[in-house]
Amino acid sequence: MNVFLHAGFYFLLTISATIQGLAQTKPLPQPTGNHPASLAIRVGLTQLYGDLKDPVSQFYGGASLSIPITKTIAVELPVDGGELQAQQEDFYHSIAKTRFIQVAAVGSVNVLEGFRELNKVYELRPYAGAGLIFFRAEAFDFKTGKLQRLTNNAGSHRSRDGIEARGKAGVKRTHELVYVMGLRGSTALSRRMSIFCDVRLNIVRTDKLDATLDNNNNVSVPGGPVFTEGNHYDSNTKDKWGYLCVGLNLYFGERFKTN
Numbered sequence: 430m431n432v433f434l435h436a437g438f439y440f441l442l443t444i445s446a447t448i449q450g451l452a453q454t455k456p457l458p459q460p461t462g463n464h465p466a467s468l469a470i471r472v473g474l475t476q477l478y479g480d481l482k483d484p485v486s487q488f489y490g491g492a493s494l495s496i497p498i499t500k501t502i503a504v505e506l507p508v509d510g511g512e513l514q515a516q517q518e519d520f521y522h523s524i525a526k527t528r529f530i531q532v533a534a535v536g537s538v539n540v541l542e543g544f545r546e547l548n549k550v551y552e553l554r555p556y557a558g559a560g561l562i563f564f565r566a567e568a569f570d571f572k573t574g575k576l577q578r579l580t581n582n583a584g585s586h587r588s589r590d591g592i593e594a595r596g597k598a599g600v601k602r603t604h605e606l607v608y609v610m611g612l613r614g615s616t617a618l619s620r621r622m623s624i625f626c627d628v629r630l631n632i633v634r635t636d637k638l639d640a641t642l643d644n645n646n647n648v649s650v651p652g653g654p655v656f657t658e659g660n661h662y663d664s665n666t667k668d669k670w671g672y673l674c675v676g677l678n679l680y681f682g683e684r685f686k687t688n
Contacts, residue, residue: 463683463684465680465681466494466496466681466682467680468492468493468494468678469494469507469625469676469679470491470676470677470679471490471491471493471625472491472674472675473489473674473675473676474486474487474489474672474673475487475489475512475513475672476515476671477525477638477669478515478668478670478671479525479636479638480517480636480639480666481515481521481524481525481568481639482517483515485516487513487514488511489509489510489512489672489674490511491509491674492508493506493507495537500539500542501539502537503536503537504534505534505556505558506532506533507531507532507535507560508532510529510531511528511529512527512529513525513526513527513529513566515639520646521568521571521641521646522570522572522646523569523571523577523646524568524569524571525568525639526566526567526568526569527565527566527567527638527640529562530563531561531607531631532560532561533558533559533561533609534558534559535556535559535560536557536558537555537556538554550685551614551615552625553612553613553614554613554614554615555610556610556611556612556613557608557610558608558609559608560606561605561606561607562605562607563602563603564602564603564605565580565601565602566580566603566637566638566639567580568641577648578640578648578649579649580637581600581602581603603637605635606633607632607634608631609629611627611629612627613625613627617685620680620683620684621679621684623680624676624678625676625677625678626673626675627673627674627675628673629671629674630669630670630671631669631671632667633667633668633669633670634667635667636665636666636667637668638670642665643665
């Protein structure tokens with residue numbers, strides 16, 4: 430997680446310096462009063478923070494629809510998908526690989542809206558919300574690559590508390606509640622387009638996002654239960670994943686006029 434903290438810190442410093450420099454040296458376009466909706470497309474690197482302590486960055490992609498509520502506040506609907514990976518040689522002797530799709534609803538606030546000279550050209554938006562992540566995770570032996578643990582097999586069930594099985598067996602993907610928080614900074618490329626950088630942390634209501642439970646290095650037996658079924662929501666820790674990305678915002682209307 431230190432890598433993402435450092436990257437996020439330098440990200441904020443870069444945005445701050447860029448905004449100050451450009452605001453002092455360039456005449457800025459005038460706002461039109463319009464607040465159009467936008468579509469964002471992004472690519473970046475993920476990291477998985479679970480029981481396996483060494484995250485491995487993986488590429489991912491995503492898109493968002495942003496709908497302004499006021500000139501400062503917007504509701505966003507992000508969709509993300511890709512792969513997460515982490516590993517740990519001691520105790521677990523595992524490499525975990527997780528394929529996922531995540532949907533969410535978040536609220537964002539442009540904290541630069543009050544600065545008239547930066548209005549419409551630069552944005553800095555903290556955001557937070559919640560959603561669902563759909564995933565299938567597997568853990569493999571660190572050296573041999575043999576399957577050790579997995580989240581879904583012929584005996585997998587849905588569960589409301591992480592313990593009691595409900596419904597039919599054979600669930601192919603697990604879905605869990607996820608809490609989303611992040612920070613995005615952007616600068617306009619044209620009246621209908623901007624480029625942005627985004628750092629986000631996703632806190633998942635499960636301990637099996639890396640196919641591994643707290644202090645449990647058991648290995649599954651072929652045809653037997655998956656050990657990750659014992660994921661108790663109240664006592665197990667919450668796994669997390671984060672990303673650092675760049676992307677483009679495409680607006681459905683002009684945000685400002687040139688001088």
